[in-house]
Structure formats: C-alpha cells, structure tokens
Amino acid sequence: MGFDDGEPVFADKGHDHAQCKARAISGAEAICLSLDLRLTDLRRQVLEIIWSSHKPIGAYDILESLSAQRGRVAPPTVYRALDFLVSHGIVHRIETLNAFVGCREPGPDHDGQFLICSDCGVAAELNDPQMMAAVVRSIRHAGFQPVRQTIEVSGLCPECLEQSRGE
C-alpha cells in the first residue's frame, strides 16, 4: 500500500488535469460497481465539480457550481452527495479548511495525510505507511484505540517555497 510509487506528491502545474479527473471518476465508478453503490448523476456531478478545482473546494462553492448546471439547489442536496462520496473514500474532507478534495487513490477505510500550501492553496495527499506506523505506534502506546485519523499540515509547497526564496 501507499502510492508514492512513482508519482510526485505535488503534481507540476503543467500536468493534464482533465486526465486526473477522468481517472478519478472511473475509479469512483469502479468502487461503486464493486460495492453495489449508486453513483447517481448528482453524485457524479458533485465529484466532477470537486475534481475541476485543483484546490479544496467548499460546500457552498460546489452548491453554486451545481446550481449553474441544474437550477436551484439547496444545501442538503450538496451535503448528502458529499456524505456519500466521503463515506466511501472517494472524496476527503479537509477539516482545517472546511473544504473537500478528491482522493487520488479512492477506497474504503483510508484516511490520507494532507499537505496544504498556505500560499497557493493546493492540498497534496500523502500516504506514507512509515509515517502512519509511527503515529499508530505512539497512539497505541497511550492505550488508545484509533479509528479515524486526521493529519493536516499547512506550510509551503515546493513551488511556493522556491519562489519565496527567490525574493
């Protein structure tokens, strides 16, 4: 497990994002198919909107974008779709931003670790097994049984770091 096997954590700016999106959506389709879940039009649209942004996007921004596609939409509509996507590991919620981002390697029972650039706003998902092992070891040592982990680190992404050094 772990998927830093080749792909860089921070995709370069010139990458083909449409392809990321397409890949994510077919991944979601595969999950739904195998688990007998329904990726309805609504859910698919929300997923597409999330992937269309390459930064985490808020529920109300999703709502606005969705309204442009299908007329007036109310908050519960968006939140229900988000609940579905999040609960099946297709989308992650970033707690420190109250925002949502597509998961690059969707699947059940997996909490990613996020690196959030305070400058450009990009959030990269990390999934380092060694790091998780260290975290879980420390937690268990305290006698605690972990269920869900939230690890979010803000700072500067490589690109913005480089820029800030140039000045």
Add this chain to the structure above:
Amino acid sequence: MGFDDGEPVFADKGHDHAQCKARAISGAEAICLSLDLRLTDLRRQVLEIIWSSHKPIGAYDILESLSAQRGRVAPPTVYRALDFLVSHGIVHRIETLNAFVGCREPGPDHDGQFLICSDCGVAAELNDPQMMAAVVRSIRHAGFQPVRQTIEVSGLCPECLEQSRGE
C-alpha cells in the same frame, strides 16, 4: 522536550481537576509575564471556563457560561479571547470538533497531537517527539516546508475501550 515523562496521557477520573486548572492558569500567567502580554480578566475567565470543562468546549458554550458571569456577551468577545489564548499556545483548537481545550504544557510554537474519545468525549494531548520526527521526515521528503500541524485521532480511550470489552 515532550511531556509524557511520568504523567499518564489519560488522567484517571478521580484526579483533582481543580488542581490541573490552577496549574494551567498560573502557567498562563507565567507566559504572559515573560512575554509582556496581558492576561486580562476576560481572557482569564475564558481560560477558566475552558479548564472547568474536562472535555473540549465550543465557542458558544463558552459564550453562554461567560454571559452567566458578566451579563450579555457577544461572539466577537469570545473569539477574540480565544484568538489570544490559541495564538500564544495556552489553548488548543480541535479542528474536528470546532472546540477548544486547555494546553497542558503551554508555550509558543507547539502543536499537540490529540486523541479524542468518540465515546466519552475526552481529548488527551500527546506530544511524542518520535512521532513528530517521523511525520516531519515524511513531509520534508515530499519537499514541503511544514508550518503548522494538525493531528487529531478519534477512537476509544483506554477506559471506554475496557468498558466496551466487558459487554
């Protein structure tokens, strides 16, 4: 550094919480004295309210409690006091709960790791240098410069875990 030097991460239920509170407040006083900050009545009251709860407490619960002491209080009053306390490391914000909890070892530039029991609601602060080292190593390996870390793990505390096994 690190302060699991003796004290258990999860205090037992019979512990003298009034003493925890007193210690926390004199710690805050010490910090403010040394950094030339003003621990005003308001800020002290908010800190006391936070420590009076042994679980993370929401801003509006603080507001309610504060109103009982000094008459009608508006949200900005509470949030300003919280900003002060959080920014100087006297109180931590739990992102996954939108709530606040007193720091056991207050000081600047330190982000704790929190173990939050989904059963009893207690949040224990951990500060494991080894774990942090592993996290930072992984982050830096991705070329990212960390500034602030949020690590929150929900699950079962030792006591609730024990209970759930008995049933």
Add this chain to the structure above:
DNA sequence: AAAGGTATGTTATAGTGTATCGTTCGCGTG
C-alpha cells in the same frame, strides 16, 4: 400494481465565525 427502500427536493433553522465601527482602558510622553 403494491410495497418498501433509497435518493432527491424543499423549507426552515441551527451552529460557527467575522467585519466593522465606536468606546474605553492602560500607559508613556510632553
């Protein structure tokens, strides 16, 4: 077609956090 579950629509409201502006307080300086 009837029944029952899942998904969505709709309205209202709860919960969390800030912008803004005016006033007061503490403190150093002329």
Add this chain to the structure above:
DNA sequence: CACGCGAACGATACACTATAACATACCTTT
C-alpha cells in the same frame, strides 16, 4: 496633568457552514 496612542472591549450586523424535518420521486422486488 493633559494629551496621544495603541491595545482591548462592546455592540450590531452579517457571512459562512451544516443539519432537521418532512414531502416527493425513483427504482427494485415481489
């Protein structure tokens, strides 16, 4: 002491985030 300055506080209004509750549509199984 009066003045001026910045920090802290009060007060109003508002923005943003999320959910409760109930009605309707859809889809599947029988």
